[in-house]
Amino acid sequence: MVVIENAAYGHHELLYNRFMEPALQSAIHLLRLPPGSRGLDAGCGPGGVLHLLDNATGSVGHITGVDISPALLDMARQQVEQWKLDGRVSLACADLSQPLPFADDVFDWVWSADVLCSDGEARGFADPVEVIREFARVVKPGGTVAIFLGNRLGAMYLPGHAHLEQCLSTAIQLNYLKTGRFAPSFYHEPVLAWLRTAGLTHLKISAHIAEYQYPLKPDVRDYIREFIFAREYAPTPELKQRAHGVGLTEDEWATWVDISDPASPNYLLDSEDYYCVRFGTLATGHVLE
């Protein structure tokens, strides 16, 4: 089991949440959470979605956020303070791979974003279906279980450079595979099968996008600069070797080194024609009445 005790991870997650906010808002809106309802944010992390969920319940509901990481829960407490959610949000440490510390039928809905995945035990879940069974147990009959997964496979960050982006993307996937690290790129999960096997009904999948174009607002620019250009796609010798291995040319690599350098006159994020698109999927099911 991996417990994240790293505040830098929490900051990344919060920045990612702000980047994905249009997609998250759209997904949450689709849930039509009843005003005043009680919900569980399972694996709430540093709490970057709590204010969106609170807003969707008309700010008169109640949300319980649980996570396994005390460090991330501390950051979630700061979000509660920042967004003035006191009294409407409670936080608790809980391990989702164990029975939840709640009685049956106490919530109207469960929201869980970017927590469950099928690469299993390395991340603490031998079987996502068992976790979803627990979600269904604590939700009232007729209530909703919602699983949001931010998909990395279909992201478009490099407009006009499709082949370059495809090669870099495949190269980082290979890197993840090689190093045995968790691969967010492979978030194309059998989530409907999980929900169905856990006994939920009225299953639905929907896609929700975050789209931006120049000029980017600071959070969006920071996210792409820090976490995509300078981390995932950082032009290291290792990435270069892997990218060449999947068909990237020398010219394309030189282009990438140029357009990913903030000091270059060709820096992609400074182009007035820059845009990017990323999406997430929302899978929902109802607890049998």
Ligand SMILES: C[S@@+](CC[C@H](N)C(=O)[O-])C[C@H]1O[C@@H](n2cnc3c(N)ncnc32)[C@H](O)[C@@H]1O
């Ligand atoms: C990618 S983060 C997502 C956080 C949050 N849902 C969001 O959308 O920003 C995954 C979260 O799952 C939590 N997590 C992983 N395994 C867990 C477990 N077994 N029990 C509870 N939380 C867990 C991690 O601590 C982390 O906060």
